[in-house]
Amino acid sequence: MTGETTAQDVAVRASQLTKRFGSFTAVSRLDLTIRYGEIFGLLGPNGAGKSTTIKMLITLLAPTSGTAVIAGFDVADSSMDVRRRIGYVPQMLSADGGLTGRENLTLSARLYGMPRHERSENIRHALKFMGLEAHADKLVKAYSGGMIRRLEIAQALLHHPAVLVLDEPTIGLDPVARHAVWERLKVLRRDLGLTVLITTHDMEEADELCDELVILHHGKKIVAGKPADLKAAIGPDATLDDVFTSSCGVIIQESGDFRNVNQTRRTARRLG
Numbered sequence: 001m002t003g004e005t006t007a008q009d010v011a012v013r014a015s016q017l018t019k020r021f022g023s024f025t026a027v028s029r030l031d032l033t034i035r036y037g038e039i040f041g042l043l044g045p046n047g048a049g050k051s052t053t054i055k056m057l058i059t060l061l062a063p064t065s066g067t068a069v070i071a072g073f074d075v076a077d078s079s080m081d082v083r084r085r086i087g088y089v090p091q092m093l094s095a096d097g098g099l100t101g102r103e104n105l106t107l108s109a110r111l112y113g114m115p116r117h118e119r120s121e122n123i124r125h126a127l128k129f130m131g132l133e134a135h136a137d138k139l140v141k142a143y144s145g146g147m148i149r150r151l152e153i154a155q156a157l158l159h160h161p162a163v164l165v166l167d168e169p170t171i172g173l174d175p176v177a178r179h180a181v182w183e184r185l186k187v188l189r190r191d192l193g194l195t196v197l198i199t200t201h202d203m204e205e206a207d208e209l210c211d212e213l214v215i216l217h218h219g220k221k222i223v224a225g226k227p228a229d230l231k232a233a234i235g236p237d238a239t240l241d242d243v244f245t246s247s248c249g250v251i252i253q254e255s256g257d258f259r260n261v262n263q264t265r266r267t268a269r270r271l272g
């Protein structure tokens, strides 16, 4: 996507969004612009402020200051309008293992207040988009972690949201399952033109999926741009890990925790 961004192109806009817990600032003066049809990544190590940002955007947490507008509605004074336009997949697995995939979806449809005559068609579509048709009538406790994630995405899509928000969607999944989730998200963007906001501490995931990304560190935006541009600015073989390391001097480990680069280098020197 090139050229000027107009107000109609913007799915999510945050301006100077800030969240303080007592004297601690979890998110500090964050500006974000997410355009319709984009997969946008909010990156950063554990504790960077990703989930707090998401919770403000989906109206589960009131900002301390600043504003956020989702699909044209302000989170502060139009929270119900915002909620109708977003689908949310929380970090913790939430589907009910004692029900089948289809029964979980029926439960969500009822929760969203979807009229009975629309339910089965919408559920069929959501199952198809997430590649779960063959498993729809099996109990979820027999699903793999990746299938449960895809079911949860299907649940979040039932009411045709404008923006799908996923908090660390592939955490704990094996590589095959992660790729399956990535492929589904790409299909949703391509076939439905869906706007997707994900958080992750996994730079490979961000590189694979995101059209645009922002890296948060201690609640502040430290880097923003397209993955390819950010890497090119560092060097020919740079990875997103290198982008992150060069911008804040820490390495994100697989666990999502971070480690100081200088300290690591000092240790390496000492060990010869």
Ligand SMILES: Nc1ncnc2c1ncn2[C@@H]1O[C@H](COP(=O)(O)OP(=O)(O)O)[C@@H](O)[C@H]1O
Residues within 6 Å of the ligand: 021, 024, 026, 044, 045, 046, 047, 048, 049, 050, 051, 052, 053
């Ligand atoms: N309700 C809360 N009260 C106090 N501190 C919180 C609360 N929620 C989050 N925090 C703190 O805010 C920081 C950012 O947390 P979070 O947004 O969950 O980070 P991330 O999702 O990037 O791992 C962390 O230091 C966390 O401990």
Ligand SMILES: [Mg+2]
Residues within 6 Å of the ligand: 050, 051, 052, 091, 167
């Ligand atoms: Mg989080």
